[in-house]
Amino acid sequence: MRRRFDHRLPLAAIALAFFALPILYLASLSFKTKDDVLSGAFLPGTVTLANWAQAFEAAPLSTFTVNSVTVALLSGLLTVLITVPAAYAVLRLRYGWQRLSDVTLSSFMAPPIVAIIPLFYLLKGAGLLNTVAGLVLVYGMVNVPVAYWLITPFLRRVPVELEQAAELDGAGPLRRLVSIVLPLIAPGLAATGLIVTILAYNEFLFASVFTFGNETRTLPVGISLFQGDRLVNFGQMAAASLTGIVPVYLVALFLQRFLVQGLAHGGIK
Amino acid sequence: MPMRERHAFSSPRDAGEGFILKETTMALGYAADALTTPEFDADGFRRLGRFLLRPLWLAPVACALIVTTLYPFVFLVALSLSKSSLGKPFRAFAGLKNYALALGDGEFIASLLRTVAYALLSSAIQVAAGLALALLLFTLLKGGRFLLSLFLLPLMTPPVMVGVAWKLILAPAGGLLNGTLLRLGLVDEPVSFLGSAALAWASIALADLWQWTPFVAILCFAALSSLPEGVDDAARLDGAGPFERFWYITLPLIAAPLAAIFLIKLIFAFKLFDLTYILTYGGPGFATTTTGFSIFRLSMQQFEVARAAAETLIFAALIGLVTLPVVRLHRALERREA
Amino acid sequence: MSAISLSGLAKSYRDVPVVKGVDLDIAEGEFVVLVGPSGCGKSTLLKMIAGLEELSAGDIRIAGRSVVDLAPAERELAMVFQSYALYPHMTVAGNIGFALRIAGLPRAEIDRRVRAAAATVKLEGLLDRYPRALSGGQRQRVAIARALARQPKVLLFDEPLSNLDAALRQETRVEIARLHKALKATILYVTHDQVEAMTLADRIVLMNNGRIEQAGTPLDLYERPATLFVARFLGTPAINLFGAARMGLPGAATVGIRPEHLLLEDATHPGGLAARVEFVEELGDVRLIHLLTEADEKIVAKQPAGSPWQAGQSVRVSWRTEHLHRFDLAGQRLDDAPEQRPEKAA
Ligand SMILES: Nc1ncnc2c1ncn2[C@@H]1O[C@H](COP(=O)(O)OP(=O)(O)O)[C@@H](O)[C@H]1O
Ligand SMILES: [Mg+2]
Numbered sequence: 001m002r003r004r005f006d007h008r009l010p011l012a013a014i015a016l017a018f019f020a021l022p023i024l025y026l027a028s029l030s031f032k033t034k035d036d037v038l039s040g041a042f043l044p045g046t047v048t049l050a051n052w053a054q055a056f057e058a059a060p061l062s063t064f065t066v067n068s069v070t071v072a073l074l075s076g077l078l079t080v081l082i083t084v085p086a087a088y089a090v091l092r093l094r095y096g097w098q099r100l101s102d103v104t105l106s107s108f109m110a111p112p113i114v115a116i117i118p119l120f121y122l123l124k125g126a127g128l129l130n131t132v133a134g135l136v137l138v139y140g141m142v143n144v145p146v147a148y149w150l151i152t153p154f155l156r157r158v159p160v161e162l163e164q165a166a167e168l169d170g171a172g173p174l175r176r177l178v179s180i181v182l183p184l185i186a187p188g189l190a191a192t193g194l195i196v197t198i199l200a201y202n203e204f205l206f207a208s209v210f211t212f213g214n215e216t217r218t219l220p221v222g223i224s225l226f227q228g229d230r231l232v233n234f235g236q237m238a239a240a241s242l243t244g245i246v247p248v249y250l251v252a253l254f255l256q257r258f259l260v261q262g263l264a265h266g267g268i269k
Numbered sequence: 270m271p272m273r274e275r276h277a278f279s280s281p282r283d284a285g286e287g288f289i290l291k292e293t294t295m296a297l298g299y300a301a302d303a304l305t306t307p308e309f310d311a312d313g314f315r316r317l318g319r320f321l322l323r324p325l326w327l328a329p330v331a332c333a334l335i336v337t338t339l340y341p342f343v344f345l346v347a348l349s350l351s352k353s354s355l356g357k358p359f360r361a362f363a364g365l366k367n368y369a370l371a372l373g374d375g376e377f378i379a380s381l382l383r384t385v386a387y388a389l390l391s392s393a394i395q396v397a398a399g400l401a402l403a404l405l406l407f408t409l410l411k412g413g414r415f416l417l418s419l420f421l422l423p424l425m426t427p428p429v430m431v432g433v434a435w436k437l438i439l440a441p442a443g444g445l446l447n448g449t450l451l452r453l454g455l456v457d458e459p460v461s462f463l464g465s466a467a468l469a470w471a472s473i474a475l476a477d478l479w480q481w482t483p484f485v486a487i488l489c490f491a492a493l494s495s496l497p498e499g500v501d502d503a504a505r506l507d508g509a510g511p512f513e514r515f516w517y518i519t520l521p522l523i524a525a526p527l528a529a530i531f532l533i534k535l536i537f538a539f540k541l542f543d544l545t546y547i548l549t550y551g552g553p554g555f556a557t558t559t560t561g562f563s564i565f566r567l568s569m570q571q572f573e574v575a576r577a578a579a580e581t582l583i584f585a586a587l588i589g590l591v592t593l594p595v596v597r598l599h600r601a602l603e604r605r606e607a
Numbered sequence: 608m609s610a611i612s613l614s615g616l617a618k619s620y621r622d623v624p625v626v627k628g629v630d631l632d633i634a635e636g637e638f639v640v641l642v643g644p645s646g647c648g649k650s651t652l653l654k655m656i657a658g659l660e661e662l663s664a665g666d667i668r669i670a671g672r673s674v675v676d677l678a679p680a681e682r683e684l685a686m687v688f689q690s691y692a693l694y695p696h697m698t699v700a701g702n703i704g705f706a707l708r709i710a711g712l713p714r715a716e717i718d719r720r721v722r723a724a725a726a727t728v729k730l731e732g733l734l735d736r737y738p739r740a741l742s743g744g745q746r747q748r749v750a751i752a753r754a755l756a757r758q759p760k761v762l763l764f765d766e767p768l769s770n771l772d773a774a775l776r777q778e779t780r781v782e783i784a785r786l787h788k789a790l791k792a793t794i795l796y797v798t799h800d801q802v803e804a805m806t807l808a809d810r811i812v813l814m815n816n817g818r819i820e821q822a823g824t825p826l827d828l829y830e831r832p833a834t835l836f837v838a839r840f841l842g843t844p845a846i847n848l849f850g851a852a853r854m855g856l857p858g859a860a861t862v863g864i865r866p867e868h869l870l871l872e873d874a875t876h877p878g879g880l881a882a883r884v885e886f887v888e889e890l891g892d893v894r895l896i897h898l899l900t901e902a903d904e905k906i907v908a909k910q911p912a913g914s915p916w917q918a919g920q921s922v923r924v925s926w927r928t929e930h931l932h933r934f935d936l937a938g939q940r941l942d943d944a945p946e947q948r949p950e951k952a953a
Pocket of ligand 2: 766
């Protein structure tokens with residue numbers, strides 16, 4: 001019986017190595033001594049924890065982290081609360097303007113740079129510039145099109161008969177959404193919530209313009225400032241970056257089932 | 270008893286036109302039903318109440334769209350016609366002067382060309398790479414699904430951190446790439462990857478590819494999973510080799526989703542900002558200054574918000590112009606299938 | 608020389624054996640039906656022969672030549688899939704001609720063969736349609752035409768009728784039988800439907816749990832099932848089974864008798880088992896009498912139309928010993944004693 005060598009396995013291994021490399025290198029750098037960094041080797045010669053301690057001294061990383069997590073969670077929640085009832089009303093109840101779906105999606109096409117000046121003045125006028133609340137509001141609204149796009153296929157797949165049965169049982173639209181539809185689309189809801197939360201966590205442009213004090217800055221902004229310093233210390237930068245990456249990776253690893261599902265179903269039909 | 274609620278499911282798609290008229294008539298119908306019933310009609314009033322509450326379902330999204338899209342565009346149009354600075358907007362009417370300034374600026378035009386070229390090219394490369402990765406994982410079956418979730422990680426990494434990681438890899442002194450090249454004797458002295466225009470673009474493209482290819486691969490994987498059952502086996506029996514099966518069977522069947530994936534990636538490519546900010550800050554010179562980045566500097570560092578507004582609108586129009594053919598292509602491919 | 612010869616064929620997914628050592632020879636021009644319950648490994652076996660699944664062990668010979676190292680297309684066989692697997696983006700003509708196009712045949716020759724194949728299954732008018740614009744039966748015929756166009760030595764069918772409604776299934780079954788006669792092709796046909804198996808096959812191969820239970824002509828399997836499983840699988844209504852001890856038949860564990868072999872008599876009649884008629888199913892040409900014995904066994908007797916039995920009646924059930932099928936504890940058939948087989952003795 002022939003057993004041919006499967007050439008796909010090494011290819012997959014190479015791909016995996018390529019995608020793992022930068023993160024592994026960051027991890028390695030964060031444990032390297034200052035002199036060791038200059039070797040350009042992949043693995044540290046001697047292992048030190050100094051970078052981690054210094055990174056947290058050099059910048060208020062814990063404040064940044066708290067800000068980032070707060071902004072991400074609250075804005076993610078806000079996005080879902082805004083989007084899901086509307087998507088349900090448009091797609092299933094046929095309330096209102098059917099083109100809302102298209103309009104929502106096309107508003108997603110404009111790059112964020114378009115909104116930056118107008119939103120700057122809006123936040124300034126509302127006294128929300130340089131506040132966590134301001135960022136929560138901005139992210140909560142900006143990510144609505146993405147959430148709409150992600151939740152749509154899940155909503156469409158709920159069998160109409162279930163809702164009709166509930167309607168005959170006397171359930172009004174809100175009750176149908178809460179007791180019938182939401183439990184059925186729970187995985188999609190989880191995926192949508194997760195993705196918009198991560199998007200908010202990762203965002204840089206708005207955060208860099210709408211915040212300008214350490215007490216309101218998020219991790220991406222904080223870390224971008226690191227490299228403006230006179231003395232760029234590779235090890236510290238790596239440690240600081242990893243600090244920002246670890247929370248998302250933990251979430252991604254524990255909830256990857258939802259993430260793949262949500263992304264894979266997302267409106268490419 | 271009126272039973273209008275029942276129509277919620279069966280009514281044909283509202284085409285938009287005649288919509289307001291229809292809604293008004295329905296509201297009047299509910300009110301009339303509720304009021305003309307001799308005894309108190311709780312059901313009728315509930316139905317009327319529900320009907321009047323309908324706008325509330327949509328109001329939050331409408332509000333979000335107004336704040337993030339409609340208002341910015343109106344604001345930008347006004348701003349672009351004014352004489353303004355960041356601190357003191359709308360000081361005077363300036364007519365089309367800002368547009369003239371923008372269009373007369375060679376550096377701005379160059380940034381537009383760079384941005385469009387980069388968006389198209391990088392999206393094409395990433396869709397090709399993502400499809401290849403998806404095909405690889407797809408044929409590995411069960412193991413592929415597991416690997417697929419590992420490939421989520423680049424997508425989840427904050428772009429600023431992606432930039433930092435690649436900057437450290439590409440660094441002339443102590444960077445992994447230069448260290449490796451030197452050790453292998455492939456170069457005699459460190460290469461300044463971010464120091465020349467071509468290499469700086471290549472570096473951005475590499476980091477961008479690292480971040481987005483897994484996303485493209487996940488979407489391609491989903492498209493491949495939706496291929497009809499048995500068709501690939503049938504083609505194998507018909508004598509089609511791997512390349513022929515890809516070319517005659519797989520590719521035509523995923524053409525429509527592939528166009529959609531390209532479109533999505535194109536939209537993201539136009540949003541490229543964080544990576545250039547961290548890796549090159551638009552340099553060397555203006556070599557990697559995308560339009561988004563140039564608008565950012567013009568408004569937030571030089572405070573020329575009026576001209577930045579004009580440039581933003583020109584940029585938005587250009588994006589529409591570039592993406593429209595892709596939207597058309599996607600529609601055509603979808604229609605071919607239906 | 609046999610058209611297909613399988614020896615020691617086995618397949619495991621990971622560590623789970625799905626096909627567990629299959630030996631089978633199919634003669635040229637023979638119509639062999641592979642039948643068995645869902646999940647017993649029929650499709651897997653078919654795909655192994657087609658080259659779509661790798662073998663874990665064993666050898667496959669087609670026309671005397673080992674084909675295990677050949678690509679599917681080089682094995683000179685064609686297959687009709689259960690899901691039809693039509694290429695949705697190609698017309699009917701494109702589907703039928705795809706293999707020929709891949710093989711690099713000249714356009715005129717492709718055209719000729721596509722038309723010929725389409726004519727065999729009466730598809731002439733539909734060549735420019737896309738699969739989505741065809742009915743289930745028409746899709747089915749395109750799948751068959753696509754297989755025929757390659758002029759294969761061997762045709763494989765994987766439950767080709769299971770997606771059709773009852774009337775169309777019957778019609779297509781007759782059509783396939785006719786095709787076999789006309790083409791004199793060697794056919795290996797998979798189904799889980801015993802009626803298809805009985806009506807189409809020159810020889811039935813009954814599979815269970817990755818192994819062949821019995822192979823033989825339809826009548827062989829029906830009249831002399833080698834195992835309890837075969838006895839139960841073939842025949843509607845299913846064979847009646849009794850504990851052998853109760854029937855006073857030492858040596859056997861289980862005794863079976865087909866519904867048409869049960870004899871019914873008035874309760875006054877001596878001998879046999881006492882039973883009561885539970886209810887009667889009228890099928891027009893026959894009546895199925897459902898009975899409950901004193902020991903609470905449910906049995907069914909098939910009686911001619913016009914027989915007098917009514918629900919609630921008490922009857923006596925008897926049979927002729929040559930109609931009994933006896934099985935041991937392992938479910939293997941116990942060979943009939945010579946005196947019980949007068950037809951052979953004669
Ligand atoms: N790719 C696979 N991986 C693991 N098990 C499989 C795979 N394909 C089929 N099986 C298992 O092999 C057994 C036989 O399947 P199959 O040949 O399709 O049965 P049949 O066609 O007789 O209904 C089933 O139990 C099925 O679950
Ligand atoms: Mg099967």
